[in-house]
Amino acid sequence: MPRLLALLFAGALSCAHAQDALPIAPPVVAASAAVDPAILARIQAMPHGTRPDPSTYLPPAFIAAHLAQFDAGACRFAIDATVRKYGVGQKDGTSFVMPCSEAEQLVQASAGDRSKLERGLGLSAHALDGELIMIKIAHPRTMHLRLPSGNEAGANSAWLPGGLVPSGSREAVVDITAELARKFEVVPLLLRQATP
Amino acid sequence: MHFEDRWVDRARRFALGVETVSGRCYLSIPVSNALVDYDEYYAIDQQDFDRFRRGEGVDAFLAACRARQNDAQLLLQPGTDRGEPS
Numbered sequence: 001m002p003r004l005l006a007l008l009f010a011g012a013l014s015c016a017h018a019q020d021a022l023p024i025a026p027p028v029v030a031a032s033a034a035v036d037p038a039i040l041a042r043i044q045a046m047p048h049g050t051r052p053d054p055s056t057y058l059p060p061a062f063i064a065a066h067l068a069q070f071d072a073g074a075c076r077f078a079i080d081a082t083v084r085k086y087g088v089g090q091k092d093g094t095s096f097v098m099p100c101s102e103a104e105q106l107v108q109a110s111a112g113d114r115s116k117l118e119r120g121l122g123l124s125a126h127a128l129d130g131e132l133i134m135i136k137i138a139h140p141r142t143m144h145l146r147l148p149s150g151n152e153a154g155a156n157s158a159w160l161p162g163g164l165v166p167s168g169s170r171e172a173v174v175d176i177t178a179e180l181a182r183k184f185e186v187v188p189l190l191l192r193q194a195t196p
Numbered sequence: 197m198h199f200e201d202r203w204v205d206r207a208r209r210f211a212l213g214v215e216t217v218s219g220r221c222y223l224s225i226p227v228s229n230a231l232v233d234y235d236e237y238y239a240i241d242q243q244d245f246d247r248f249r250r251g252e253g254v255d256a257f258l259a260a261c262r263a264r265q266n267d268a269q270l271l272l273q274p275g276t277d278r279g280e281p282s
Contacts, residue, residue: 077231081199096231122278123277156279
């Protein structure tokens with residue numbers, strides 16, 4: 001029996017925003033187009049905590065163009081229970097974000113299928129069995145939007161210099177302080193269970 | 197799987213609970229990759245559940261989880277982009 005598509009955006013604050021048309025993002029430009037790839041490889045190989053600020057190796061125009069992609073909103077996914085327990089953001093007060101247009105594309109590409117979205121987010125099967133939410137920041141520049149240095153608490157071994165995740169999505173970092181935590185909205189995403 | 201938290205220590209950033217389908221106890225920690233915040237779940241027995249709730253030995257267990265030394269106890273195997281403890 002065909003399953004009813006159950007991808008819904010809900011929440012009193014969020015319906016209008018979630019269904020707004022988002023601008024089409026320009027093609028992703030890799031940092032390797034602007035900087036010697038050998039330099040990027042050396043930065044990636046540096047130990048966590050010792051990497052330089054991106055402004056020291058990326059051209060200002062590249063950084064400006066990258067951050068402009070977040071002006072229509074920055075988003076992040078999370079399990080609702082995780083956020084309720086520990087809040088948004090890493091232990092160092094930072095949080096990685098992606099342009100909302102790309103987050104919406106990920107959700108749409110999953111067509112409401114939980115297992116597809118799990119794969120799209122780099123997670124294992126059943127990792128999203130809890131209620132998934134999208135954290136939406138309308139004005140990320142007010143939260144110190146910047147390119148990640150790779151020294152953030154959330155930068156794992158797959159981190160790449162230049163603002164792209166290994167799957168090719170754009171990323172940036174914002175600061176999530178108690179005061180700034182009021183500047184985002186939470187959009188619940190209802191996904192259908194993975195097909196057995 | 198259905199994870200039901202029974203006790204949360206926000207300061208130490210972990211939770212104790214029960215996976216209700218199997219009845220197994222777990223300790224969970226928050227992790228994050230570049231796109232998503234979620235929890236990792238480590239199977240523990242009832243004795244450890246009670247001991248960790250009293251704060252006995254939990255710091256060493258948490259440190260081992262965060263150093264990925266307790267991966268054999270993960271209830272869900274990591275995906276392609278495993279989150280860092282957050």
